[in-house]
């Protein structure tokens with residue numbers, strides 16, 4: 304193209320050169336700046352894994368830290384509730400029960416000797432030791448130990464650079480009562496995480512003798528700039544009481560001191576919930592996510608019984624309080640695309656943990672720094688302020704949030720509704736994938752808000768894997784798909 308910028312006598316014409324520079328077609332950048340979040344599928348690995356059962360492959364997914372998965376008869380061998388139980392040895396010393404690592408392969412030398420490549424375990428299982436735990440990809444052994452032995456709580460190391468701002472808040476009348484939806488931006492990712500604050504007392508005009516501190520966002524109530532008008536603040540949700548065409552009172556910025564703590568009022572219930580399009584929006588019965596979201600809001604909306612200040616009555620009721628922090632961490636952080644692929648691997652016989660690993664992901668890729676920062680913005684769980692009661696069965700969640708400095712005063716378990724029902728009616732069989740349930744447990748829209756129990760063979764497998772492989776703090780129910 305050089306000839307275009309040269310004059311007839313062969314000299315470069317600067318004007319033509321400039322014109323050329325400005326109008327020449329732009330070449331595509333050498334490499335795309337967008338990176339795919341999902342790992343590439345490894346066809347060989349997938350083919351090998353999908354065409355083989357646990358005893359016919361040598362890849363590492365088929366080792367287990369939890370014997371109950373490999374050997375169903377050994378179920379209960381991994382029961383977290385018994386993990387902290389201490390046994391006495393012959394010398395009368397207290398010994399902590401240890402995690403067991405079970406390999407389904409014999410050692411190579413042994414296999415050669417037997418002439419069988421995939422012989423079962425022929426040596427005693429390896430033992431995890433106190434000095435050398437057997438962590439999974441997220442350090443599971445370490446986190447379980449922290450839950451089971453309160454003597455050594457994790458040292459808080461909050462991620463200080465996480466900043467969150469509540470961009471807007473509005474009133475949402477839910478089937479469980481009125482809640483306030485808060486939308487957050489943050490400096491860690493470009494997702495719009497949410498907080499659903501259940502605190503209807505903020506709408507009440509009566510002055511109650513006992514009232515808990517209102518759950519309010521500091522960043523929302525702040526004045527954002529000198530030119531911000533009162534109406535602008537109200538439109539983004541920085542108002543108090545109820546907003547009506549005739550009543551609109553902008554909030555005042557929250558004082559920097561921690562919220563006052565009232566001893567007789569229990570700390571608010573908090574749920575850190577991760578997005579699940581399948582379970583929450585289209586009612587998938589593969590997981591209990593929709594049910595959990597519903598149950599969390601329901602529990603938070605329950606009135607609270609508190610000691611009455613009046614001598615005439617012993618207790619009084621105040622409206623329920625709590626927060627669902629709704630994190631856009633679909634599929635335990637692997638995203639919907641990978642979760643859909645993982646479901647197909649699960650249909651091929653692998654569980655929810657192995658399926659993630661096969662796709663090149665970790666079993667759980669979630670982080671809780673932003674969730675903790677949102678709670679701090681709501682003035683909850685800080686060392687001097689109100690502690691929180693965390694609704695979860697997941698030891699990793701508790702551990703991660705304590706590490707971020709959240710003050711958890713109680714862990715409240717979330718027992719799946721189908722397991723609660725089975726505990727009440729042990730003789731009733733729950734439907735498998737191909738059969739109808741013997742009892743009508745589920746109303747339409749089960750996984751949507753104000754629905755009923757989720758159930759089925761897929762859910763059963765998912766819940767058992769959570770307990771057996773992810774260490775969830777739930778007591779196992781007898782397998783519902785097998786005859787009672």
Ligand SMILES: Nc1nc2c(ncn2[C@@H]2O[C@H](COP(=O)(O)OP(=O)(O)OP(=O)(O)O)[C@@H](O)[C@H]2O)c(=O)[nH]1
Pocket residue numbers: 575576577578579580589590592595632633634635636637642645655659694695696697700717765775
């Ligand atoms: N990768 C993957 N993610 C799943 C699967 N089933 C549900 N999920 C995701 O798991 C997340 C739900 O986890 P949570 O409800 O926070 O439950 P948890 O952390 O396991 O523990 P709890 O607090 O006790 O409920 C959501 O993001 C779901 O999309 C699955 O089979 N595979």
